Amino acid sequence: MTTRIFGSGIRRREDPRLITGKATYTDDIKLPGMVYAAILRSPHAHARIRSIDTSAAAAAPGVLAVYTGADVEGVLKPIPCAWVVPNSDVKQVAYPAIAKDVVRYVGDAVAVVVAEDRYQAEDALELISVDYEVLPAVINPEAALGPNAPQLHADAPKNQAFHWVASGGNVDDAFKSAEVVVKDTIVQQKLIPNAMEPRSAVASWLAPMGELTIWNSTQNPHIVRFITCLVTGVPEHKIRIIAPEVGGGFGSKIAVYPWEMIVAFCAMKLGLPVKWTETRTENYVATTHGRDHIERVELAATRSGKITGLRATVYAGMGAYLSTAGPGIPTILHGLMYSGPYAIPNIRADVYGVFTNSTPVEAYRGAGRPEATFLLERMIDLLAVQLNLDPVEVRRRNLIPKFDNGYDVAIGLKYDSGDYQKALDTALTHTSYNRLRQEQQQLRQHGKYMGIGVVCYCEICGLGPSQVAGAVGFGGGLWESAIVRFYATGKVNVFVGTSPHGQGEETTFAQIIADELGVPVDDVEVVHGDTDLTPMGWGTYGSRTTVVGGAAVALSARKIREKGRLLAAHLLEAAEADVEYADGKFFVRGSPDKSKTIQDIALMANVAWNMPQGMEPGLEATTFYDPPNFTFPFGTHIAVVIVDPDNGHIDLTKYVAVDDCGRQINPMVVEGQIHGGVVQGVGQALWEGAVYDQNGQLLTGSMLDYALPRAHLLPDVETLSTTTPSPHNPLGVKGIGETGTIASTPAVYNAVIDALRHLGVTGLEMPLTPEKVWRAIHQQG
Amino acid sequence: MFAAKFEYYKVNSVAEALQTLRAHNGAKLMAGGHSLIPLLKLRLARPAALVDISGILDLQGISVDDTTVHIGPLTTHQTIAASEAVARVCPLMAEVAGEIGDPQVRNRGTIGGNVSHADPASDWPTALTALNAQFVIQGTGALHRRVTRTVAAADFFTGALSTSLGEHEILTEIQVPVMNTAQHSAYAKMAHPATFFSVVSAAVVISMSGNRCTQASVVLGGLAPKPVRAASVEEALIGQDLTADNIAAAAAQVSNDLAGEVMGDIYASAEYRRAVAPVEVKHAIYHAAGLAHS
C-alpha cells in the first residue's frame, strides 16, 4: 500500500458547502405546503393528567390540528428501547409518544399543535389548558431506588430499570487480603450534550404510495427507519430516512425520539409535510442527557502500590424512560472497562439502572467509558495519596506491558494491542514532568496552588462484532457496509451505511479509496445519510465510523482492485498471475510499460466490450464488514492548573494529550477530534452540569445557566501521538472520536485535587466551580 | 423562541417617544433590544407595545467638555469602548465597556438600555455609581409639558431590575465627571462563565498623591440587588499609603458594607459572594494603583 494519501492532512472535502452557508440541515428544508408543529411539554416532573382542553388552541389563527395522547394511542406504538442487556431484568416500560395519563419528566410531550407557521403554533400552545395533579418527583438515582421514593412505573418496582453484574477473578478474596483499601463516592453529574444544531424533523407522507419520508437530525438513519417501522406500522421498505447535514450529535442524536414519530403522525393525518424544530430551551429537556451516575467505589492494593482489586456499585440514572441505547451505556460500555490500561486481577461492577423524573439518559461522547476512566483514575490518585507515592509511579506499577496481538483482562475483554508505557513516557517527557513537580513545590511555598493531573486511559470502541452485539442485547448488528462504484469516466462514488456529522469521513473515506486504488482524491465522492441511497448500516457513534465503516470501504476497494487485476490481465493478454497493481496501475510483472490504469479498467468494465469469459460488467463492489473484535485506543493526558486560593478560581494553564489511535488516515482530522474531545471533557470537570430542584425542575434550563466551554477560558491543547496499529483492523486504525473526552475530565479533575493535596482535600463534586474549590480550601462545609 | 404579539412604534424624537408611551398602556421603550428581546422570546416579558427609540439621533453619541462626559443613552458599548476621548478622560468607562458581554452584544447593546434594565449583575450600574454619574431624565408634567430632572447614580438604581425611571419617562443623557490626572481607576470582575455577567465585581476610582490615597470611590456589583458603595473600604483607604498590607486591610472592610441583602444562585451562594468580595476589591485597587499583584 502506498502512503501518499493515507496519513496526509489534506483539507476536508465537505468544507466548501459549510463555509459558504450552502449546506442543508434539517431545519433548512422547506417543502411545498409545509406546515409547522410545536409540542406542548409537561411543566411538571411528575403529574397525572386529569384533563386537557384543546378547543381554544384548535380555533386559533392558522391552526390545522391539535393532537393529544388520546389521538396517538393505538396508532403509534410505544417508543422501544433497543439495548436490552441480558441477565439484568430490564424493565421495558412503555414510552408513549405523547403522554396520556401520567407525565414523568419536565419535557414529556402532552400535545402537539400544527399550524401554518411556527409563530402561530407557539401562540396556540399557550391556549391549551391541562389540568395536572402534581405528584412527588425524584431526581437522584440512588434516592429513587430507596424505600420511600415516588414510583414512576407500576411495572418497575423500586424504580429499578435493571440490575447488571459483571466480574472477573475473585473480588471478595482480594479485598479480604488487601493491604490497603481506598474508598470514594463519585458523582458523574448529568450533562446536556448541546450539539449546536437543535434536533429537527420534517415528515412527508405520500398517501397513494404509502410512503413515508423523514428528514431527521440523526446519527443513524437506518436505525431510525427500523424503529419508525415498529412505531408507525409503515413497512420498512416504504420508509425513507434522510439525515441531511447534521450539526453535531455527541450521542444525543442516536436515540429515536417520540418527537419525529409525532411529526410523522401529523404528516400522515394531515397529508401535508410537517416540520418540527426544537428551540434550545426545549432541547435542554427533550433531547437526551448523558452520564448521571452515583458510584460507590473501592480499590484494593498492596503497600507497594500494586492494585489487587476494584469493586463498584453504580446507580445510573436512566431518566423517566429507557432511551434507545440507554441500558447498554453504564453496563457494557462502562463496567467492562474497569481494568483500563492496568492489570487488575479482580474486578466487580454492580450496576443499577434507575428511573428518575428527568430527561432520559443516552450516550454522550464517550458513553460509559469516560465514567469508567474517571472512576479508575480517581481511585489511583487516592491510592497514591494513601501510599504517599507519586501518582505516575502508581500507574507505572500497574500498566499492562506492551502487547501486539491480544491481551485478556480479568473482566473478560480481549484488548487488541497496546503500549501504554510508551504513551505515558511520551507525555512525561514532553511536559518535563519532574520539573513540573519541582515548580509545584516552589509555588506552594509562595502560597500558589499548582496542580498536575495525569491520566492513563484505554477505551473500547470500533463497535463492534455483531455476535457480541447480539450476546449483550443490542437490538441490531454492529457491522458496516460500503459500496464502491466506478463510473466509465473513472470517477467514484462510495455509498456507506455510517452517517458522519462533522467527523470528516467524506474526506478520510475518499483518502482510503485514493490510497487503495490510485485515483485522485477529488475523483471520489462519499454518499451517506439517506436510507434509499446507501446500504444498510448502523450509524456513527462509538468511534466506529472509520474503524468499521472505513474497513468496509477499504475491503470494497480491494475487491475492485482484484477484479481490475483480472480484467487488466485479459486486456494485456497476460497470465493473471503475472499482473500486479501499484499506484493506480495494473502492469505485467517485469514489463511496467505494459499496463492499464484504473481509469482504463473502469471504462472497459462499464462498457463491457471486451471482458474475460464469465466476468460480470461493471466495476463495483459491496462489503459488509463485521469486525472480529473491538478496538482499544489508549494514551496519557496531563493537565496543569493554577488554583487561586483567595476565590477558588481555576486556571487551566497547560494540557498535553498523547493518544494512540493506531494508524492515522488524516492527522489534521485526528487532531481536530482530540481538540474537541478534550474541551468537551474539560467542560464536565469545570463548568457543565444539569441542576434540578427538588420538584424536578431543571434549573440550568438554557445556555444562560448551563456553562459551556468558551474560547477565552481555554489553553491550546498540545497533541502528540504514538502509533500502535490494531492487529485485526484492515486499516490498522482504532478510533479517535471520544478519547479526548474520556481522558480530559479526570485529568483536569485530578489536577485540581492535586493542587489542594497539601490541604488534605481528596475530592469535590463536579463541576468544580470556584465556590466549591474555595469551600474546600477554607473548609466551610 | 418566538415572542408573543406586540404593537410596534418607531419614533424619531424624545417628544414622540413620550407621547407614544402615554398613548399606549403597558408600552415599553426599546433601544438595542439586548435586554428586552431575550425576555420577549421567552415570553417572560409581554408588553402590549414596543416603542423603538433606536432612531432618535439626539440620544446618540459622546461629547466631552471640561468637566463632564456627556453620553447619549443610545450609544453602544462598542462605541464607548472604542472612543479615544472616553479612554482619555474616563478610562474606567472604556475598560468596562470593553468587558461587557461579547463583541456582538457590545455592537448592539446600548448604555441606556443597560442601565434602564438595571440587571444587578451587569457592569454599568456598578461603574457609573463609582464614577458618580448623573442621569438626565425627561418626562411629562402638568399640561403635557416636558419636565427634565437629573438623578444621581446612587438614586437612579433602586433595586433589582428597578430604577427611578417612571413609566412615562425616558433617559436622555448620562453625565460622567471627567477624571483628573491624579485619579486612577479599575474594574475587577468575577464573571459567570456562561453569561459573563458579574458574580462579584468592584469598580474603584482613587486619587493618589505619590503613593498615598487621598480620595476613593469603591462600588460593588453583582452581589446585591443594586450597586453597593463600599464606604468602609473608602474610609480605610483614604489617607493611607497603598501598601499590600493597607490594601488588604481596606479590602477586608467590605464586609461592613455588605450588611444588606446579598444574592445567591446555583452558581455562587450569597456566602461565597460575600467572602470573595474583598478579593475583587483588592484586585481593582491594585490595578487602579498600577501595582503589581500580590
Added chain:
Amino acid sequence: MNIQVKVNGKSYQADVEPRMLLVHFLRDVAGLTGTKIGCDTSQCGSCVVLMDGVTVKSCTCLAVHANGSSITTIEGLAQDGKLHAVQEAFWNKHGLQCGYCTAGMILTVTELLQRNPKPTAEQVRQGLKGNICRCTGYQNIVRAALAAAEALGG
C-alpha cells in the same frame, strides 16, 4: 409592518409582524438558510450576521430593526466565486467540523480582523467570546483567524 432590507446586495421587501426576529426574516423570508439558530438566549453566536458592517446576533434583533439596513450573511461573503480569506483559512486550518457554528464564527472573525488586523491568539480567543463551538475546541478556529490575518496582510 412593511420593511425593506438589503441582504448581500439584494433588496428584499416584505410585510412582517413586528415580533419576527431578523434571523427568521433571513431564513424564511429571504430564503438564506446559511444563518443558523443555535440558542434562544444570545449565547451561542450561530446567528451572527453583519448589519451595516458590524456583527449582530440576528436572533436578538427584530426584523423591523433591520429596516433600511444592509446585511451581509455567510452567503454574501465570497465575491465573484472567490472565497473570502477568512473562509479559506477556516478550510485550510480545519476550523470547522459539523459546520453549524461556522457562519457565525467566520463573520465574527471577519469583523475581528477589520478592527484588529494583527491579533494575538489571546485576542482572538477574547473575540470569540460570543460564539460557541461544540466540535473544534476552538483551537483550529484560532489558528484559522491568525492565518487569515496573515493572508490579509495584517
